[in-house]
Amino acid sequence: MVTLKDVARSVGLSVTQVSRALNDHFDVNEETRRRVKEEAARLGYEPNISARKLVSGRSGMVALVDTKYPGLTSDFLFFEIVAGLSSEFARRGMQFVLHVAEEEDDIIAVYQKLVGNGSLDGFVLTKPVENDPRIDYLTRRKVPFVVHGRLPGGTDYPYFDIDNRWVAVESVTRFLDAGHRRIGLINGIAHFTYALARFRGYCDMLEARGIATDPALVFHGHMTEEFGYRSALDMLETDPPTAIFCSNVLIAAGVYRAAAERGLSVPRDLSVIAHDDALPNADPAAFDPPLSTTYSPLSESWPPLAEYLTGAIEGRPLAEMQRVERPRFIDRASLAPLER
Amino acid sequence: MVTLKDVARSVGLSVTQVSRALNDHFDVNEETRRRVKEEAARLGYEPNISARKLVSGRSGMVALVDTKYPGLTSDFLFFEIVAGLSSEFARRGMQFVLHVAEEEDDIIAVYQKLVGNGSLDGFVLTKPVENDPRIDYLTRRKVPFVVHGRLPGGTDYPYFDIDNRWVAVESVTRFLDAGHRRIGLINGIAHFTYALARFRGYCDMLEARGIATDPALVFHGHMTEEFGYRSALDMLETDPPTAIFCSNVLIAAGVYRAAAERGLSVPRDLSVIAHDDALPNADPAAFDPPLSTTYSPLSESWPPLAEYLTGAIEGRPLAEMQRVERPRFIDRASLAPLER
DNA sequence: CTAGCTTTCCGAAACGTTTCGGATTGCGGG
DNA sequence: CCCGCAATCCGAAACGTTTCGGAAAGCTAG
Numbered sequence: 011m012v013t014l015k016d017v018a019r020s021v022g023l024s025v026t027q028v029s030r031a032l033n034d035h036f037d038v039n040e041e042t043r044r045r046v047k048e049e050a051a052r053l054g055y056e057p058n059i060s061a062r063k064l065v066s067g068r069s070g071m072v073a074l075v076d077t078k079y080p081g082l083t084s085d086f087l088f089f090e091i092v093a094g095l096s097s098e099f100a101r102r103g104m105q106f107v108l109h110v111a112e113e114e115d116d117i118i119a120v121y122q123k124l125v126g127n128g129s130l131d132g133f134v135l136t137k138p139v140e141n142d143p144r145i146d147y148l149t150r151r152k153v154p155f156v157v158h159g160r161l162p163g164g165t166d167y168p169y170f171d172i173d174n175r176w177v178a179v180e181s182v183t184r185f186l187d188a189g190h191r192r193i194g195l196i197n198g199i200a201h202f203t204y205a206l207a208r209f210r211g212y213c214d215m216l217e218a219r220g221i222a223t224d225p226a227l228v229f230h231g232h233m234t235e236e237f238g239y240r241s242a243l244d245m246l247e248t249d250p251p252t253a254i255f256c257s258n259v260l261i262a263a264g265v266y267r268a269a270a271e272r273g274l275s276v277p278r279d280l281s282v283i284a285h286d287d288a289l290p291n292a293d294p295a296a297f298d299p300p301l302s303t304t305y306s307p308l309s310e311s312w313p314p315l316a317e318y319l320t321g322a323i324e325g326r327p328l329a330e331m332q333r334v335e336r337p338r339f340i341d342r343a344s345l346a347p348l349e350r
Numbered sequence: 351m352v353t354l355k356d357v358a359r360s361v362g363l364s365v366t367q368v369s370r371a372l373n374d375h376f377d378v379n380e381e382t383r384r385r386v387k388e389e390a391a392r393l394g395y396e397p398n399i400s401a402r403k404l405v406s407g408r409s410g411m412v413a414l415v416d417t418k419y420p421g422l423t424s425d426f427l428f429f430e431i432v433a434g435l436s437s438e439f440a441r442r443g444m445q446f447v448l449h450v451a452e453e454e455d456d457i458i459a460v461y462q463k464l465v466g467n468g469s470l471d472g473f474v475l476t477k478p479v480e481n482d483p484r485i486d487y488l489t490r491r492k493v494p495f496v497v498h499g500r501l502p503g504g505t506d507y508p509y510f511d512i513d514n515r516w517v518a519v520e521s522v523t524r525f526l527d528a529g530h531r532r533i534g535l536i537n538g539i540a541h542f543t544y545a546l547a548r549f550r551g552y553c554d555m556l557e558a559r560g561i562a563t564d565p566a567l568v569f570h571g572h573m574t575e576e577f578g579y580r581s582a583l584d585m586l587e588t589d590p591p592t593a594i595f596c597s598n599v600l601i602a603a604g605v606y607r608a609a610a611e612r613g614l615s616v617p618r619d620l621s622v623i624a625h626d627d628a629l630p631n632a633d634p635a636a637f638d639p640p641l642s643t644t645y646s647p648l649s650e651s652w653p654p655l656a657e658y659l660t661g662a663i664e665g666r667p668l669a670e671m672q673r674v675e676r677p678r679f680i681d682r683a684s685l686a687p688l689e690r
Numbered sequence: 691c692t693a694g695c696t697t698t699c700c701g702a703a704a705c706g707t708t709t710c711g712g713a714t715t716g717c718g719g720g
Numbered sequence: 721c722c723c724g725c726a727a728t729c730c731g732a733a734a735c736g737t738t739t740c741g742g743a744a745a746g747c748t749a750g
Contacts, residue, residue: 011468011706013705014706015706023729023730024729025707025730026729026730026731027728027730029707029708029709030729033708037728037729038727038729039728042728042729054462056462056463056467056468057707058404058467058468058705058706058707059400059467059468059469060404060409060469060707061400061705061706061707061708062707062708063400063707063735064401064706064708064734064735064736064737065708065734065735066707066709066735067735069400071469078437081630082433083426083429083434083629083630084426084429084629084630086424088429089423089428092432092448093418093422093423093450096449096450097451097452100449100452105447105449105469106448106450107411107445107446107447108432108447108448109436109440109446110433110436110437111437111440112440112441122396125396126394126395127396127397128351128398128399129398129400129409129411129445129469289423291424353735353736353737354736354737355736363699363700364700364701365700365736365737365738366700366702367698367700369737369739370699370739377697377699378698379697379698379699398735398736400735400737401736401737402738403705403737404704404705404706404707404735404736404737404738405736405737405739406705406738
């Protein structure tokens with residue numbers, strides 16, 4: 011391994027000055043800096059992260075922790091997140107550590123261990139839940155982190171989120187304006203905040219028009235095609251809805267399948283809107299008929315997440331590191347006025 | 351952060367002795383060891399990985415490097431690997447670093463950087479190709495690594511592989527014994543060694559029975575349902591095969607679809623065998639008719655891979671760290687004797 | 691009683707980096 | 721000619737751990 015000392019010797023300077031030259035400190039001659047950098051490159055010098063971390067507290071490593079669960083390895087969302095973040099941090103010269111904990115592990119204990127051994131600069135938190143214990147713990151320990159999503163109430167941490175309430179409000183409004191009264195919701199797992207926000211938006215919008223939410227029209231679960239299919243079949247059994255909002259394009263695919271099986275035509279007998287994360291495996295435009303969506307590519311969240319986390323590590327002010335993005339509605343052909 | 355010094359002070363011993371106690375060195379009193387461990391646990395002490403790495407050369411971190419490519423985020427295989435390895439290393443108290451490099455990056459330069467900054471103990475290499483430059487580089491730099499798969503020829507590195515040649519040989523033999531003469535192969539991308547081994551097995555087996563391999567019956571590409579579908583359609587165009595071996599259950603799904611579209615019945619008009627990695631999203635028993643396979647769950651490779659890599663890091667002898675597993679054939683209902 | 695051994699402990703050095711405080715040089719202004 | 725200042729540089733300490741070489745104390749055999 012080639013160290014600072016090697017470069018120093020080779021260029022006839024002290025270790026100190028070489029370090030400062032490479033880190034663009036002010037008190038080193040321009041010409042010297044050039045020479046040092048050149049020589050370092052020539053020797054193939056790479057700073058030793060461990061040594062740097064030890065003294066400066068920065069390692070350039072960030073982590074994402076998730077616990078194992080059945081279906082983890084076929085969770086597209088998870089892939090997209092992991093690949094997107096890893097690549098984004100790699101681009102910034104940082105390292106991304108994926109830690110998949112055992113299902114039975116206490117999640118806080120895992121963070122404790124990871125934080126304790128002090129080789130990580132910060133964490134990316136995904137899929138927050140209400141009163142998320144991870145946020146409590148990391149805040150208390152003053153460990154930098156960024157949340158993909160956010161909690162209702164005070165948010166004194168960096169986050170990037172989309173306006174999930176709007177997603178539901180917009181879709182339900184369009185259904186209502188088209189004359190629909192019985193509107194179904196097939197949502198993600200209930201305790202995740204994004205699902206909650208959508209659920210609340212859905213309820214509030216109905217209530218505003220004097221419609222009570224019918225529990226028989228609301229489903230929460232793992233957002234798969236299969237789940238969409240089963241939920242839709244269930245709804246269609248008795249007193250079926252005329253419109254369904256799906257939290258996911260995959261769910262919508264299941265709804266389409268169920269509708270076809272029941273001999274219902276979209277959108278004549280059943281209107282459908284879904285939220286589209288722009289995942290590579292599910293293209294709403296390829297649906298028959300093309301699926302109307304609220305559109306917000308997941309891939310656009312990696313750059314801000316990476317930026318905010320580095321910001322948090324460097325201690326930048328919170329205000330610059332909170333953003334909620336509003337999706338846009340893309341009308342295709344799965345929404346029609348209710349015929350009576 | 352609680353350090354060795356804190357534990358030492360709290361227990362009235364030297365830092366040295368505390369370190370030895372925690373690492374189960376021999377020259378520390380049994381009673382002392384107990385006291386130290388207890389106190390360390392009480393204080394929530396976690397060894398600082400950076401400091402340890404700096405002096406002992408071990409960080410307990412291993413990495414897997416892959417470059418971005420279109421379809422990465424929908425590559426089930428990749429995620430199965432990532433999640434499986436991460437969890438397996440986590441179980442062993444190690445950390446797993448996923449590094450997704452940009453497509454345009456020089457892969458060796460990436461390894462150079464990662465090796466150079468000296469925070470990684472070793473690497474897991476997947477999807478080896480012939481004359482793999484990564485293997486050359488890491489061997490030359492004496493960096494520990496383990497290969498998932500192996501290269502033809504001398505193998506002076508740890509690896510875990512399945513007998514890919516056997517996979518093809520076995521399937522083709524069964525086809526031949528059932529009277530088939532025109533046998534197709536839909537394989538993975540040609541330069542990966544596992545695809546090569548299967549291709550060679552396929553060719554050799556045909557040749558042994560005096561059958562020339564027909565280039566029109568061999569397809570290499572990304573192992574997706576779509577690729578299987580297109581390849582099968584192509585084959586079925588003129589002078590179709592009566593049997594097809596698929597390197598993947600996904601491919602087989604595409605073949606089934608193509609056959610159905612062409613009005614061919616499996617297995618009456620077309621026999622199909624596939625290799626089954628036991629991925630969660632593709633169950634050959636759920637096919638109609640159930641798909642006969644060579645069976646070898648991918649998930650069984652993580653424990654040996656993790657074990658061999660830690661072995662390589664600790665400098666254990668090579669002989670214990672090489673294994674090739676033979677899959678087993680599972681007969682279901684997609685293979686029938688050729689009617690004439 | 692002593693030599694030698696075992697058991698248990700400890701001080702100090704080392705790993706590669708950053709950073710604090712100070713040192714040296716050269717220059718212009720008085 | 722000297723003072724002060726800017727521009728460059730450097731030595732040494734520090735981060736938390738492991739490890740080398742030895743030291744102290746207790747015991748046994750002679």
